[in-house]
Amino acid sequence: MTNSKESQTKxxxxxxxEKIRQLVLGEDAxxxxxxxxxxxxxxxxxxxxxxxxxxxxxxxxxNKVLLPLVEKSVEKSVANHxxxxxxxxxxxxxxxxxxxxxxxxxELLEKTNALIENSLTIKxxxxxxxxxxxxxxxxxYVASQTFSFRVEQVFLIHKETGLLLNxxxxxxxxGADADMVSSMLTAINDFVADSFKPNTDSxxxxxxxxxxxDFTLLIKQGPKAALVAAVTGNMPQHVxxxxxxxxxxxxxxxxxxxxxxDGDAINFENSENQLRDCLVxxxxxxxxxxxxxxxxxxxxxxxxxxxxxxxxxxxxxxxEIKEQVSLIxxxxxxxxxxLDIEGINQVKLNVLRDPSAISIDEWLSVHKLPKDKISxxxxxxxxxxPELIKNKVQAVINTYPQVNVKxxxxxxxxxxxxxxxxxxxxxxxxxxxxxxxFTPSLLNAIVINSNNQNAADDPSIIRAILDLxxxxxxxxxxxxxxxxxxxxxxxxxxxxxIKEQFSNLIEVAEQQNLSLGLxxxxxxxxAGTASFNKILSxxxxxxxxxxxxxxxxxxxxxxxxxxxxxxxKTSNEGARKVLFNxxxxxxxxx
Numbered sequence: 001m002t003n004s005k006e007s008q009t010k011x012x013x014x015x016x017x018e019k020i021r022q023l024v025l026g027e028d029a030x031x032x033x034x035x036x037x038x039x040x041x042x043x044x045x046x047x048x049x050x051x052x053x054x055x056x057x058x059x060x061x062x063n064k065v066l067l068p069l070v071e072k073s074v075e076k077s078v079a080n081h082x083x084x085x086x087x088x089x090x091x092x093x094x095x096x097x098x099x100x101x102x103x104x105x106x107e108l109l110e111k112t113n114a115l116i117e118n119s120l121t122i123k124x125x126x127x128x129x130x131x132x133x134x135x136x137x138x139x140x141y142v143a144s145q146t147f148s149f150r151v152e153q154v155f156l157i158h159k160e161t162g163l164l165l166n167x168x169x170x171x172x173x174x175g176a177d178a179d180m181v182s183s184m185l186t187a188i189n190d191f192v193a194d195s196f197k198p199n200t201d202s203x204x205x206x207x208x209x210x211x212x213x214d215f216t217l218l219i220k221q222g223p224k225a226a227l228v229a230a231v232t233g234n235m236p237q238h239v240x241x242x243x244x245x246x247x248x249x250x251x252x253x254x255x256x257x258x259x260x261x262d263g264d265a266i267n268f269e270n271s272e273n274q275l276r277d278c279l280v281x282x283x284x285x286x287x288x289x290x291x292x293x294x295x296x297x298x299x300x301x302x303x304x305x306x307x308x309x310x311x312x313x314x315x316x317x318x319x320e321i322k323e324q325v326s327l328i329x330x331x332x333x334x335x336x337x338x339l340d341i342e343g344i345n346q347v348k349l350n351v352l353r354d355p356s357a358i359s360i361d362e363w364l365s366v367h368k369l370p371k372d373k374i375s376x377x378x379x380x381x382x383x384x385x386p387e388l389i390k391n392k393v394q395a396v397i398n399t400y401p402q403v404n405v406k407x408x409x410x411x412x413x414x415x416x417x418x419x420x421x422x423x424x425x426x427x428x429x430x431x432x433x434x435x436x437x438f439t440p441s442l443l444n445a446i447v448i449n450s451n452n453q454n455a456a457d458d459p460s461i462i463r464a465i466l467d468l469x470x471x472x473x474x475x476x477x478x479x480x481x482x483x484x485x486x487x488x489x490x491x492x493x494x495x496x497x498i499k500e501q502f503s504n505l506i507e508v509a510e511q512q513n514l515s516l517g518l519x520x521x522x523x524x525x526x527a528g529t530a531s532f533n534k535i536l537s538x539x540x541x542x543x544x545x546x547x548x549x550x551x552x553x554x555x556x557x558x559x560x561x562x563x564x565x566x567x568x569k570t571s572n573e574g575a576r577k578v579l580f581n582x583x584x585x586x587x588x589x590x
Contacts, residue, residue, distance in 0.1 A: 065253055068270025149233030150281045152215065154243075156250065156271060157226045158261055165225065165261075165268040168275045222247045224258040229278055239280060246274050314345045322347050324369055332387035333357025337379075347374045354383035356392050384435035386410055393436060396429045403446065411437070415445045420508040423448065424465055427504055428472075440500035448507070463512075466505060470582040473501050473518075478544055478578040482527070485539045487547060495544065498580065499551040506557070509584055518553070519581040520544050520560045526575070530564060538562025544578045 056062040153169035210217035220227045220243040227247045231239060250271060251258070257267045318341055325347055329336040333354030340348045351360065360378060364371055393412060397405050403416035403426070418426065423446055430438045476498055478491040487495070502518055509516045522541030524533040541560035549555055566575050 059249070061249060061253065064249065064273050067273050071270075149231055149236065149239070151229050151231050151239065151279050153230040154275045154278045155228040156268065156275060157228060158258070159222065159224055159226050161261065161263065163261075163263060163265065165265045166271045166275060168272055168279060170279055170281075218243060220244055220247050222251055224255075225250060227275075227278070239278075242278055242280060246278050249274055311344065318345045318347060318373070321369060321373060324367060325349055325364075325374060327367075328360070328363055331358060331363060332385040332391065333383040334360075334363075335381070335383070342375065345373055348377075349374055350377045350379075352379050352381040354385075354388055355380060356388060356395075357383065382434055389433065389435045392433050393430065396426070396433070400426060412442060413445065414443050417447050417449045420448050420512075424469060424504060424508050427501075428469060431472075439497070440504045443504075463514075466509065466514075466584065469501065469505055470584075473498055473505075473582055474580055476580060480540055480576045480578070482525070482576060483536070485536070485543050487543060492547065495547050496551060499548055499553055502553060502582070505582070514584045514586060516582060516584045517557050517559065518548070519583065520548075520558060521579045521581065522560070522562045523566045523575055523577055523579065524564060526565055534562055534564040536562075537564050540578050 052062050150170070153167060155167045156165040157163070158165055208219055208221075210219070216231045218229045218231055218240060220240065225247065227243045227250075229239065229243055253274075254268060254271065261267075322339060322341060326336065326339055328334055328349075328351070334357050335352040336349070337352060338348065338350035342348045349360075353360065360376055361371065364374065389410075390407065393405060397403055397414075400416070400418065400422060403414055403418060406413045406415075414426075423443060426446075427440055427443055430436065430442075476494055478487070478494055480486075480491075481488075502516070506516050520541045522537035522539070522544070524537045524540075526533075528536070538560070539562070541562050545558050545560040548558060
């Protein structure tokens with residue numbers, strides 16, 4: 001009885017409290033809900049930052065949820081306000097480019113180093129053989145030897161429909177292959193569930209791991225979705241744990257989307273950030289403990305730089321030598337015909353050199369140039385360089401201490417004292433210099449010193465020298481045109497030379513008490529009669545005699561004779577000449 005009363009009392013109290021709640025809170029707590037709704041903005045604003053911080057610190061889900069939203073917002077803003085963003089980003093472009101180039105070079109060196117290590121070493125060759133023998137790609141075999149494990153690709157699959165929601169991979173290649181793998185895994189899983197006995201708790205059998213020769217498929221099942229990871233190498237437990245954590249996060253974030261999935265996977269595009277958390281990699285122990293540096297690539301680069309630097313220095317030195325050698329072309333009597341670079345450090349020099357010019361070896365020594373790096377090919381030639389002609393004249397004058405020479409441009413003037421013999425010798429030496437417009441009159445200012453007697457004034461020596469200079473006159477001739485007796489300009493120049501040489505001979509001969517005479521012999525060719533040719537040859541001889549008389553040679557020293565036809569068995573033109581013959585005899589016997 002007592003219990004019944006207590007029970008009624010409690011029920012009455014409960015009903016009263018419920019009525020009080022309805023009065024205070026409203027029907028279905030409507031007053032509370034209305035109050036919270038009216039003040040929700042202020043309430044949430046006071047704790048929003050702290051709530052986000054605590055949730056991110058607790059499970060990291062805030063970043064995963066906000067990141068896709070921020071990315072879409074930025075993408076939309078850039079698309080709508082591209083010009084403003086260009087202005088904002090312009091100052092950063094230079095720095096970004098430099099960083100990008102630096103990263104590219106670093107990556108290139110690392111790849112080069114890896115290529116060298118894996119291709120040009122014994123280990124690399126061994127790996128290539130093993131990959132060929134196992135019928136797998138070399139890159140896959142290298143990965144299996146380099147990494148303890150590596151998650152190559154991750155698939156997010158809708159459990160009920162078996163459709164692919166999203167996928168990510170290390171090499172960024174997803175699409176048709178991922179859809180095919182998803183369909184195949186769903187078919188295999190359904191086959192297992194239908195073909196084998198259920199578990200003791202009446203749940204269906206599910207695949208957890210699928211192993212092949214090349215990789216392992218790790219499958220994590222959830223109530224609404226499944227995660228599948230393709231792993232190469234020996235997979236540790238924490239990979240499965242990471243898949244499980246990611247799968248739980250996806251169910252929390254995309255719970256409503258998974259329930260309302262209608263075949264369109266666009267709502268799951270932002271799940272890529274969660275899936276990439278599963279793409280984990282771990283190097284083998286011996287390579288993980290040692291920080292890899294591209295030593296071989298750096299060594300190769302340094303060696304190439306050293307080689308190119310060495311070759312560049314050699315090339316520069318050779319160019320310097322070539323530049324200095326080219327100055328030899330300014331030397332009188334030397335003419336460069338070829339100046340090139342042979343090979344890396346050899347200079348090829350071909351020159352024409354007058355025998356009177358400085359020798360090539362001497363010039364190189366003066367300028368301190370390395371002879372071993374210069375290949376020289378020299379050919380002789382006769383130079384008419386004014387400076388070289390002056391040097392030749394000075395070399396002759398140096399043998400006569402009492403003679404001086406002064407130059408008026410290219411015309412020399414000689415002064416001093418000489419014996420008759422030395423003057424005659426000097427005349428012969430100067431007349432033999434090619435390129436010098438020498439005439440015996442240039443020696444007129446030299447005084448003959450008759451008192452200076454020496455061993456060289458011996459009559460036999462003088463006569464020998466006279467004979468040599470007489471022979472020079474007798475080698476000369478004057479040519480005429482056919483049937484003509486007129487002197488050409490060339491013939492007149494030749495007669496001037498003969499007159500000067502003969503006058504010098506007279507001066508020396510008189511000092512030795514000798515008398516000189518010049519026989520002028522006219523000739524003709526075989527054309528015409530003998531009497532005509534006789535007369536013509538005499539006229540030619542007389543013409544030459546008259547010209548020499550005009551030039552200053554005494555008539556009593558000249559004798560003109562017409563020889564008529566001289567048959568020399570040569571061309572007719574070769575016989576139309578006037579020839580000369582010098583005779584001398586002791587004047588005391590006249």
